[in-house]
């Protein structure tokens with residue numbers, strides 16, 4: 545990971561800190577109120593768990609964090625900073641197993657990645673952001689404009705494809721998305737591409753016909769490569785908070801999500817939901833988005849995330 549930014553500056557860590565600042569201010573403020581000159585007793589623990597639940601960390605995670613804190617310090621005096629540091633350590637430990645950068649399988653020509661998610665979550669921009677580092681390493685990366693509903697969506701991916709330096713396979717607006725995905729895979733195979741990233745139309749997770757179309761894309765890809773798609777990434781907007789749970793469940797059941805990309809952490813007051821998702825679904829978090837430019841997608845750093853969520857320096 546490059547671009548280390550120790551201060552609160554313009555680099556990606558600075559943006560993560562400012563973004564999570566809205567989540568961490570509530571948590572840090574609540575913890576200060578709870579633990580100033582106070583023992584870690586049952587009442588304080590219960591209030592702490594409520595605070596964590598309000599911070600979108602979820603009931604199970606809140607209980608687990610409360611328990612581990614109690615095991616270490618029950619009935620002792622604890623300073624708010626100690627509580628935050630202890631929680632940050634526990635949260636980092638929960639996140640560690642899911643923080644797994646996206647890895648390209650070099651045996652696959654191409655490694656096929658289907659990118660899905662609800663409307664506006666950040667799919668199209670994430671496709672290009674994911675592509676760029678592989679392209680920079682000299683890999684052959686092909687993008688497929690599988691959102692055939694809107695002309696604007698096709699043009700948007702073409703613009704982002706130029707930024708990433710990757711060819712974009714597109715069809716006419718209104719064309720069959722599965723047919724486009726098939727053609728894109730055929731072309732990527734013929735070109736011996738390393739990676740094919742398929743953008744898809746934004747789906748509301750309760751719209752059955754759109755989900756069926758996503759399943760059709762999967763079926764059609766298998767005609768050319770029975771092992772494809774090799775990954776199905778769900779792009780989640782961190783600002784939706786608890787709603788992310790439903791999105792993960794629905795897409796997981798429909799298309800077998802293999803990993804998550806979490807966007808808009810630079811502007812979310814609900815960053816705690818990432819911890820709840822890790823605890824509940826244990827799906828890899830391949831990358832997080834902290835801004836709108838092509839370099840604003842980064843591998844997920846659990847320690848930096850946990851400390852920033854607790855309002856601590858990295």
Ligand SMILES: Nc1nc2c(ncn2[C@@H]2O[C@H](COP(=O)(O)OP(=O)(O)OP(=O)(O)O)[C@@H](O)[C@H]2O)c(=O)[nH]1
Nearest residue numbers: 663664665666667668669746807808833834835836
């Ligand atoms: N601040 C911020 N904005 C982001 C991030 N990721 C995406 N966006 C913005 O979110 C908006 C939607 O992004 P798209 O990539 O078009 O989302 P999409 O899921 O393809 O949207 P649909 O195709 O309409 O479903 C754009 O304005 C992006 O620039 C992020 O990490 N941070």
Ligand SMILES: [Mg+2]
Nearest residue numbers: 667668691697
């Ligand atoms: Mg899109």
